[in-house]
Amino acid sequence: MKTRVWMLLLPALVAAGCGPVDGAQEPVVDELTGQVLLEATTKYDMNRLMEDADITGGQWITTAQVQAFLQQNGSYLATYKDPAWSNKTAAALIVERSKAYTISPLYMLARIQGESSLVQSGTSTNLSKATGCGCPDGSGCDAQYVGFGNQIECSAKKMRGYFTDLDAGRTTIAGWKVGLTKSSLDPCSVTPATKATAALYTYTPWVGAYALQCGRTTVGGSSLMAVIYNRFKTAYNWGSAPVTCFSETAGAALPVDGCVQSSSDAMWRQCLSTGDFTAGSTTKPATCTVSYPWCSSATLGRSVPARTCVQSSGDSQWHQCGVEGAWQSAPDAPTSGSGPVGTCFALYAL
Structure with a gap:
């Protein structure tokens, strides 16, 4: 250059x-x-x-x-x-x-x-x-x-x-x-x-x-x-990086008060202002600003962690468990191994 x-x-x-x-x-x-x-x-x-x-x-x-x-x-x-x-x-x-x-x-x-x-x-x-x-x-x-x-x-x-x-x-x-x-x-x-x-x-x-x-x-x-x-x-006040907590389950950095239901034990954890997660609880905190819960899958007959990719038995299309427990379209999941919220936690084909 x-x-x-x-x-x-x-x-x-x-x-x-x-x-x-x-x-x-x-x-x-x-x-x-x-x-x-x-x-x-x-x-x-x-x-x-x-x-x-x-x-x-x-x-x-x-x-x-x-x-x-x-x-x-x-x-x-x-x-x-x-x-x-x-x-x-x-x-x-x-x-x-x-x-x-x-x-x-x-x-x-x-x-x-x-x-x-x-x-x-x-x-x-x-x-x-x-x-x-x-x-x-x-x-x-x-x-x-x-x-x-x-x-x-x-x-x-x-x-x-x-x-x-x-x-x-x-x-x-x-x-x-x-x-x-x-x-x-x-x-x-x-x-x-x-x-x-x-x-x-x-x-x-x-x-x-x-x-x-x-x-x-x-x-x-x-x-x-x-x-x-x-x-x-x-030379200018650029501020500083906001406090976040990185979650392996979500595959993303959550803001303070963001919540995630852990893929390891299904416990809910919330991001604190110190950059750490709470110890965990069986119920979702009431003050979550954003959350990554498990999603209920009719195809599998059970709930699965965030980022899980499943091929639906209803339409044969691929979907990924996303923010707020919503399933999102993930057509490239079988070839790329990822969807709209990141790398698939697991893939389940028909």
Whole structure:
């Protein structure tokens, strides 16, 4: 992916009316982009640039928050709507397409800034290649990825693909993996300590100027993503992840006061504000905000846990036990092993 540079503006460097300073060094220009590289106040471990949750978290971030952040920064994107994506706003596209692949909208903002400077620019320069996705260094962008919405979709989808490989214990398409030493293009000998770091180098295979141990000082590189992400993280009140309780039975994170009837013992458990479930009871709590009970199956002649998939004797169609005990259509269950509420807990064919 094309390496872009974020202008790290320091007050002393932009004071109005200041003339040349005796002994001042010449600005360093990024050899890939031609943009000026300024010194960062913080540098990062090249082996641990970002944590996994920095890239895959932030799922609570809203379109309204991203819109406010763009306005706060005087961004051109604050008023932009993409005609190729049903005239959706830039903020909506950033949030919706990022979350579609479980990628953090905050990370996506950092990626946009690092590749095109659009988050803090009042002009539309580089709009069509906002995230540098499908835009190799030294050449133009692939036509299918040109356009703001396409760029967000491309970037989120590729990053999710890298994590899918890493989660499965494989290397990414570029050969990066946690614990595996590999050379960047600087070159630096890097051993990623997190999946996020391995994914970043897959996207942009340069360490760059903002790492402690190594990196070409005339390239922004992946270390630039850590700089931008952490500055954006503290520049706005993004809130925090809501408290949830993950249920193996439901295959989902339940909100506080959410309830589930356990597949192991049929006991009801409710999510507490501490992120823990109650010990369990034989009756459903009266204060459940959402629930995953067992569903009664006429085909089987008994009740079954949430997510169970059954082929109905009435119409031969597949259904899955879902939220609030409702059976939901699951036509792909026999081939994919899953339905509208996730992987089938068990499958029962006629």
